[in-house]
Amino acid sequence: MGAAEIVRTIVQEFPLALYGSMLVGVICAFLGVYIVARRVVFLGAVMTQVSVMGIALTFLPFFPLPHTVGSLVVTLATVVIISRLLTGKKIPRDAVLGVVFVTSIAARILIMQKSPKVEVAEIENLLRGDILFVTPELFILMIVAFVVAMGAHLLLFKEFTYVSFDPETARTQGYNAVWWDTAFYLLAGVVISFATHMVGDIYVFGFLVVPPVAAMLLARKVTHIFIVSVLIGLLSAPVGLFLAFLFDLPSSPAIVGVASVVLGIAWIVNVARRR
Amino acid sequence: MATIIEFQDAVLGYGSKAILRGITFSIDTGDYFGLVGPNGAGKTTILRTILGTLRPLSGTVTAQGENGLPLRFGYVPQRDTIDYALPYTVEEVVMMGRYRQRGLFRRPGKEDREAVGRCLDHVAIADLAGLAFKELSGGQKQRVLIARALASEPDVLVLDEPTNGMDLSSRLAILELVHRLHRDDGLTVLLVSHLLEDVANYVSRLAIVERDFFKVGKVDEILTGQNLSTMYELPVDVRTIDGRKVILSGGGNGGR
Known part of the structure; x- marks a missing residue:
């Protein structure tokens, strides 16, 4: 297939895959800046695994919810608990996240073991996520999550950045840091839940981390970091999809791979700048 | 001068655990007030109560401007909390x-x-x-x-350990700046530090705090060898050299 034919195929036959992956790329790259800045990168991995476990739970007879709803409910419930534990001082942050991470994976494996075989295959497909087969329903849900999360962050940018930068002083100014943190994690939870269901955990976690880190290496102002991260999230998706078609590669790893190459270039640029 | 911060027989602490009991003092508009004590003595607990992020377990604490509105604090946190x-x-x-x-x-x-x-x-x-x-x-x-x-x-400028980890010239420059803001702008200042000399040579009123030991008053009344010896549980002497108060501890080798 030539380049033009690949582009035509992607745009005409897989438009939801193209626009969906760009949508997820943008919102994850945006939220990821906060996640990397707050030093809770592992939270991204944890939330994707919790979301996946939520999907797996819906295969059990006592949790008969649609996959998306199940994933959302479990993710948001976990977020509320985690956000409380993350602000506490008794258990270290990474220990809290580690416990939730490993518990989610263990629970998922146990659930899969107890599911009929035909459903195990289905679960595996859902857990991997498949960009090429994004459904219109999921795409619409993702747009809603995108608008809500981006809208909230753009309207409340100064509050989220202040609480993240200096929670103690923000508290003396009347900002309830715990409340703002919980609000942030809930918004992130909604996005991660839908996005993981749509494009898979590797893609979501990759875009929560790789574009923000690349942007931090390239940009020198906070607003520029957000913009560069979002641009990397936006552009990696079509380039990765194109390469996946060209070289017959799985799409999610190909897209994350493109973002990682950008990160590598950013690192080289950063090193060169310092010399 | 009107009282803007007032503690009346307050018991302070976290959860049900009391850290400081019977705390009574007040801060007036235009005060330059120092709060000193060893690390872990309860300075931060008092500070958080003043700032309204911690409620007293019992007693009353009020922080109200002359206009009856809640005080506006300009808080300068410790740099490592950022x-x-x-x-x-x-x-x-x-x-x-x-x-x-x-x-x-x-x-x-x-x-x-x-x-x-x-x-x-x-x-x-x-x-x-x-x-x-x-x-x-x-x-x-x-x-x-x-x-x-x-x-x-702000109505009150609150500084928490502002000179921690600084070299001598930076420390003095910051203390002079805060002093200028108080003197020239008439700003009420609350300075919290475990570095006794930093506070003692600038503020007009002082509170020294240690568990079960809380004294407040003018610097000369509070900064006595007896009070400091009780607070630090070691022999401490206070001398004045060229108008500056110097704290001598132990065998008289100086230091804080």
Whole structure:
């Protein structure tokens, strides 16, 4: 297939895959800046695994919810608990996240073991996520999550950045840091839940981390970091999809791979700048 | 001068655990008030109660302006409580002091930018406005945080361990700056530190705090060898050399 034919195929036959992956790329790259800045990168991995476990739970007879709803409910419930534990001082942050991470994976494996075989295959497909087969329903849900999360962050940018930068002083100014943190994690939870269901955990976690880190290496102002991260999230998706078609590669790893190459270039640029 | 902060027989602590009991003192408008004590003595507990982020377990604590409205605090936190992951500029950091005035959903405007410029100028760091906060020296960072506190148009400037980890010249420069803000602008200042000499040589009233030991009054009344020996549980003497108070401990080798 030539380049033009690949582009035509992607745009005409897989438009939801193209626009969906760009949508997820943008919102994850945006939220990821906060996640990397707050030093809770592992939270991204944890939330994707919790979301996946939520999907797996819906295969059990006592949790008969649609996959998306199940994933959302479990993710948001976990977020509320985690956000409380993350602000506490008794258990270290990474220990809290580690416990939730490993518990989610263990629970998922146990659930899969107890599911009929035909459903195990289905679960595996859902857990991997498949960009090429994004459904219109999921795409619409993702747009809603995108608008809500981006809208909230753009309207409340100064509050989220202040609480993240200096929670103690923000508290003396009347900002309830715990409340703002919980609000942030809930918004992130909604996005991660839908996005993981749509494009898979590797893609979501990759875009929560790789574009923000690349942007931090390239940009020198906070607003520029957000913009560069979002641009990397936006552009990696079509380039990765194109390469996946060209070289017959799985799409999610190909897209994350493109973002990682950008990160590598950013690192080289950063090193060169310092010399 | 009117009383703006008042503790009446307050018991302070966390959860059900009392850390300080029977705390009674007040701070008036225009005071330059120091709160000193060893690490872990309860200074932060008193500070948080004043700032309203901690409620007293019993007794009463009021923090009210002369107009009857809640006090506005310009808080300068310890520098290590700040997250340095993102490269906020000095101007952006100081602008955070204006956020409360703006309220939710509203972006800072021209008036706020002008206020930030004035505050940077007032603490003599206007030339640093575009630099990344995280790349500044300790003394410069402290000035930025003071400028941010001023940008919030406070009734009381509250500084928590402002000279921690600084070299001598930076320490003196920060203390002189705070002294100037009190003297020239008439700002009420609350200075919290475990560095006794830093506080004793600048404030007009002093509280020394240690568990089960709390004294408050004018510096000369409070800063006595007897009080300090009780607080630190070792022999301490207070001398005045060239008008400055010097704390001598143990065998008289000096130090804090």
